[in-house]
Amino acid sequence: MRALITNDDGIDSPGLVALAAAAVDCGLDVVVAAPASQASGTSASVAAISDTGRVASSRHTIPGLDVEAHAVAAHPGLISLIACRGGFGGKPDVLLSGVNLGANVGRAILHSGTVGAALTAHLNDVTSMAVSLDVGLDGPEPLWDKAGEVVRAVLPVLLEMPAASVVSLNVPNIVDVQGLRWAELARFGTVQSRVDELDDGEVELVHVYSEESLVPGTDAALLADGYATLTALRSVDRDVSSERALPAWPA
Numbered sequence: 001m002r003a004l005i006t007n008d009d010g011i012d013s014p015g016l017v018a019l020a021a022a023a024v025d026c027g028l029d030v031v032v033a034a035p036a037s038q039a040s041g042t043s044a045s046v047a048a049i050s051d052t053g054r055v056a057s058s059r060h061t062i063p064g065l066d067v068e069a070h071a072v073a074a075h076p077g078l079i080s081l082i083a084c085r086g087g088f089g090g091k092p093d094v095l096l097s098g099v100n101l102g103a104n105v106g107r108a109i110l111h112s113g114t115v116g117a118a119l120t121a122h123l124n125d126v127t128s129m130a131v132s133l134d135v136g137l138d139g140p141e142p143l144w145d146k147a148g149e150v151v152r153a154v155l156p157v158l159l160e161m162p163a164a165s166v167v168s169l170n171v172p173n174i175v176d177v178q179g180l181r182w183a184e185l186a187r188f189g190t191v192q193s194r195v196d197e198l199d200d201g202e203v204e205l206v207h208v209y210s211e212e213s214l215v216p217g218t219d220a221a222l223l224a225d226g227y228a229t230l231t232a233l234r235s236v237d238r239d240v241s242s243e244r245a246l247p248a249w250p251a
Contacts, residue, residue, distance in 0.1 A: 008113030
């Protein structure tokens with residue numbers, strides 16, 4: 001099977017190397033296509049960085065791995081779309097995004113470029129997984145090898161799921177991970193944005209830890225308890241529960 005590896009931390013991220021290595025170890029035919037520079041918080045943006053709409057890419061070398069790799073001047077959502085439409089050598093069987101520096105938990109995953117790439121693949125009928133390592137704002141050294149270890153355990157499960165499934169995997173940044181658990185999305189992520197008003201009509205976004213208590217069974221709570229969490233996601237879909245009778249218009 002062919003795997004496209006991308007991320008939002010950029011082509012030189014060690015998390016990308018860890019994810020690509022795990023995919024190779026699982027027997028997948030790996031191609032890497034990742035942003036040439038940092039693209040965090042871009043969600044599923046498919047806007048080309050170039051004003052012309054063209055997307056530039058260059059060949060790249062991934063340390064320690066003999067795989068085809070591309071540094072792309074685009075956000076991960078666009079890279080995912082290009083791959084699913086046959087770019088970078090053909091449509092992949094699976095798209096893996098990460099390993100992200102920092103957890104992606106709660107409904108705040110909407111803003112994540114890591115998750116956005118996976119959801120874009122899902123919308124284009126490609127099975128996908130976003131992988132994140134729970135390294136805090138002032139956390140210790142990232143345990144990339146531990147994230148890769150968990151990915152190796154989860155990949156066979158992902159590949160047996162129905163076609164075009166999409167999951168988000170979060171790994172605690174500890175040596176002794178307690179195990180794997182399916183998890184609900186928390187209402188918010190563990191890190192939230194606070195808006196501070198400045199002079200001259202400007203505002204500043206400041207990232208702070210959430211002060212809300214963790215709800216048992218959610219990804220944020222299980223991750224804090226030392227478990228790696230998996231959440232199966234559902235992308236854009238119709239919600240009939242909100243529909244009401246409509247007026248006769250035009251009369």
